[in-house]
Amino acid sequence: MINNINKNNRSNSVAKIILYTIKSRLLLSFAIVFAVVMAIVTSLFPPLILGDIIDAMTAQQAVTWGMILAYFGLTVLTGLMEAAREGLLTVFGQKITHALRSGLMDKFTRLTADCLNKQEPGAVVSRFVGDVDTVEALFTSGIISMFADACRIISILAVIWFHNKGLAIVLVVLLPFLFWFTRHVQKNMLSAQIENRRAVSRASGHVPETLHNIRTVHTLGKERYMEQRYDEYIGESYHAMEKTNFYDAIYSPAILILNAVVVAVVMLFSASGNPAVLTLFGMSAGTAVAVMNYISQIFSPVESLGMEIQTIQSALAGVKRIDEFLEQNEFEKQDTKAPNEPVVRFDNVTFGYDDKNILNNLSFEVRTGEQVTLSGRTGAGKSTIFKLILGLYRPGQGSVTIDGVNSADIPDKAKRRLFGYVEQSFHMVPGTVKDQITLFDESITMDEVKKAAELTGLDDAIMSLPDGYDTKCTADLFSQGQWQLLSIARAAAAQPKMLLLDEITANLDADTEQTVLSALKRVSENRTVISISHRVNASTGRIITVG
């Protein structure tokens, strides 16, 4: 019942991102087209010159240096053009990779909290890293060489038409079959590859999860079980990959056997002695040699098309999954201003995850400076109320406003100075102790950091660390209670208007709790405090019972 299903309103897709990259790098794109075309054109000339050379030899004339140098020079030019093409493609491929990851991160930043919670970190990494890499391969070794190969096939077909019409007809008849066979391989490979990528992402997600839960794995003695799970995940990807390998390995041999059959058929027709057949297939021995070369020349680009299919297929599987990611719901910020109202206002709010309502027609107000405790049994929706206040979700019905603004529409920049949110447990970010408090927000000064730490009584403990505030944070640096204090320092650092405390005392003893709360109280002149507690008494301020 989350109402902000505004599907795809920015409608980003892989295709659009790529198109945009091409548009913004016009010069680079033109340089690539130039290099590709030049590489094809220059590669057409050496065989012609070679033909001249052989003609000259047949006529018992000496080969001139001009011919030799022209032949070699054009070969060199072809090579240089190919080198330029590869280099430019690398640069271009990386530009696209960069743009795709930027686009993905933009999207990630705009995902609804619900979508955010459903992301597995391992799967996100494999989307951002693995899938984007395969899309890059689409350009560096897929589409462009496919185009070049297609050009080659057409030009060879034209040449064969002039030498042996019968063969050209045979080939034209054969091409649809070839196309069907290629499509068949494509389809089977795509499904196997999607399955493979899914399995790979499950397997790679298993590794960070194990690292995170390593203590449980050790104390329960479940190393073997975890290995078995990992084996299962790899086994799934192995199985899917084996299928891909089958199609990959069978494609080229099948094509080359077909090549041999075509040569055989042409030879038989030419040897048939039937005049009607010979009008189409008749040829001299010299032409026969030339034609055999042409046949293998037309089949070898078809064979590399087969290889390029593989690249493109795996990229398409990646594209499909990236597009799925880009199609997820986004939250929307609207500019709704209302006349001055209580700080927090719930107006007939109904809300639930999936199909089960947690809150039904809930209404309450909290005024500036007021101290309120939310009370109720486990699962009554107290944490959910916080999530609504923080704007992570929009209510199904009714409205949640902060200073008259819909909570989900509060801009990011304003949030840090508005809310201080202390969760039940601390989420460590990679970095120093200071980074834990600032969360990399450079607008929070060192003074504010220190003040926040002093407030929670952590300053001494931090200063006694080897590098003080610049000590790199590890999970064993602080005790559980100290982590909680750090969490409070994080919330208080930006001096927010409102503190949201979610069962913070769950992990604090009474003494520390009192120190912390009285410290916070000292600076909460105009600060609103909303807390969650299972247990309440008279000293907790106004009580709102939920559920």
Place this chain on the structure above:
Amino acid sequence: MQQTKKKISKKIEHPDRIIEYFKEEWIVLLAVTISGMIYNVGLLAGPWFEGKMTGCLVNILGGSETFADMLILVALYVISIAVVQISRYIKRFYVRRFSNNVNKHMKQILYGSLVHKSRAQLQEEGVGNVMTKAILDVDDCVEGMRKFTTEIFDTGVAMVAYMGMLLWYDWRLALLCMIFPPVSYYIAERMKVIVQKTGAAYKVQSGILSAATLDRANNAVTYRVFGCEGERRESYEKNLTDYEKSAVLANIWNSSLQPIYRIISMTGVIFILYFGGKNVLGVGWREWSVAAFATFLACFTKLAVKSSKAAKLFNAVHKAQVSWKRIKPLMVIPNDDAPQSVQPVRCADTLESVPELTVNRISFAYPESKNIYSGISFSAKPGEIIGVTGPVACGKSTLGKTFLCEYPYDGSIRLSGRELKDMTASERTGLVGYLGHDPELFNDSIANNVMMGDKGDCRQYLKTVCIDEEVNAMEDGTDTLVGSGGVRLSGGQAQRLALARTLCHMKHLMVLDDSFSALDKNTEVQVFNNLRAMTQNNIVILISHRLYLFPQMSRIIWMDGGRAIVGTHEQLMEQCPEYANLYLEQAGGGSDEKWQM
């Protein structure tokens, strides 16, 4: 193949030697070798038959052979091509199977060694790095091994064949034009340094990017709540730019040098055109027909293309070496004594050793820092529940973790008469259960999270922790997926599920660190009573800062400033004023818990 045909075991004696993986897969590699040989030798069949057929066509036109001769020839041609191509299929398929097997095997070993590493060891390396190491590096490394295996046949064998052919036609000209492929080869070898250096820099950047992505995904909600997403977005953009630079550098050396190598290899063609032309005119080293000239030129072109591929092969092998160097130190088979003794010794089957816990004057410090607590002594008998409490940072969580022996302690902890630190890790695992603050749930079903692969019904444990009804109400019951780290559960649900898992794997000594903190009082009391009923034969150490259940406990340990006072609830009420005050504040004054604002 003198190797005795023992059942292909999963054991590799030296997992840090790459050759072992080739040995392990010898059957698959044998298939590759046989089919690879047939394929490469058979490659000559095509041109040979084509020449024969041309000759036959000439003879038919001249009337000296018949259609039937051509029919036989054509049939043989198609059959031989079919045999060659089928061998090629077998070769390709098995080369890939080989790489799949090695890939799987390496990842198994890697994961196996990772899962057996201690928590402290794992924290020395960043999660993202370990992950890229384990997954990306193995893929790269195996890709290099695959290419190496493939190219031994496709490039190595084929090149020797072509060279033989060239020498046979005109050995002087052959030697002259064959100077150039080794030159390109040599340059490729010299470029190896740059390729490896940029490759390594690229690897580092890709590790950083993965770590940044993982952080962003793991802490997404935290960053959002604090409005830090914009800033994180910019920092990620910077990572992307660095990555782009290093990737372009690394890949440009890899890809755009190929055509250049080919040009260098092809330089020999100048000599072929000049001296070959002379040969045809009859004024050179040998007498050639035009056909011989064409064959020689075609052979040389193929050789040159192959040798530029050889350079590519070296780059792939180099890339594999960079990866392998990073994987190698991780490739250790853990001394795997775990599975036999992991079975928790149920109390009934050990009559002689009543599991009694005696803790004598223990103290603990993290490496290179001062003692967190010292001089704690107490003992416990089966069926007893010991409560541990004290102010924040008094070391009570550390006391709980001491029983895990993640770091050494001073003093003595004896369980069933044996010293805890002298036991093997697996023996300890069989005796000590632990549950900390973090529920550490897996992205799997509820049932799998509780049973962790054990047989049985998880419902009884769910009932013990009073979560059975909530689970029944979920869409898939016990098969409901809990999401990564249990995100789809509430804090209290995750905590109870973790408790159910711990109870399902009951040990002699159970250490529960604040496992009820997210529960409301009624649920907590109910769970506590169920726990007590279940642990009649076990010792439970319950760390908590909520004291209203403490009167029901056998003994209390009050910790403050690294010191401990041990006694029954009544004794502590008399002897320890801090404890008494705290208890009275929480339970005494009519309210459940002090909460002042």
